[in-house]
Amino acid sequence: MAKPRRTNDWGFPRWRGYESARDAVTIKLCDRHGCEEAGECPAPKAPNSPDRWHFCQKHAAEYNSKWDYFEGLDKAEREERAQAERRDNTGYAEAQHYGWSGSGDGSRTVDEMRALEVLGLEADADFAAIKKAWREKAKTVHPDVAPGDAEAAEEFRKLQLSYEILKSAEERRVWNG
Template sequence: MTRQKRSDDWGFPRWRPYGAKSRDAARVRLCDRVGCDLPGDRPAPKSPNSKERWYFCEGHAAEYNKNWNYFVGLSKEEAAKRAAEEEAGASAFRRSAHYQWGGPGDGTRSRDEMRALSVLGLDSDAEYKEIRTAYRQLAKEHHPDLKQGDKDAEQRFREIQAAYDVLKAAEERKTGKPA
């Protein structure tokens, strides 16, 4: 009886898939973007409502899809049907938001805080000192006493004040003392 030799094939994906019968290197499709040497493993439609696909690397797929409108050329009913189908496939992500897995940023700030930071023109990781400085600067710029009769400046000042109130309350909750 002949004893079988143990295989040294660990199936590293770089060379071949697991359990491959052949020991030849696996063929890798390159990115369809001219001059790119990365693997093209992200499919993107060539035109709206088409089955044909380009295959890009992650960076080029993001660039290609940035301004893509999947609803172009569809009637309102068809667009609504497609949107409903896509939402049905993303229900797990929507449910995960309840557990703050799908929330904004790293989960340390609420959506209201993120909106408030965008009103003040700050990044999501801004410290309270930066928030206070940005608030004071914007409040001085848009204060109704400086721009009397300007309704836009008045509205902008209200938005800035509301954003600061949200962030101030969050800071007080976090530290346990008045900000």
């Protein structure tokens, strides 16, 4: 009889890392014929059935694209169900203003995003690109270049304000580390 081996799974702290077992991990493959991807998205084989297909993301999207939520309902029931769905989901539509208002990763304020828009830059522009864009645009509408032009002066003020907003934001980022 073989002597049992001592494991490192006893006590606290764990003496081996999590997910570092030597056992083979079972991966369920996609049930779509010919697909070799991992089947991580379960889908029902039939309505009210516990049996599931397991698809990869691509084939799950294909499977769900043909799904008709209102299948089997007559016109009156279909309209009633759709109206109930709209009624129940209005809370989500009302709360949309709490989400991000534009592109970006959330590290920039709304004012900074507007300033970047004035300069014609993307949300992920670094300060060197900001400075370069400001200089190029300011050279064309500077009051010394276009004296007496009210539109050029207004555009220059917008560019100057945008640059100041982005410059102070950059200084805050540098200061705060």
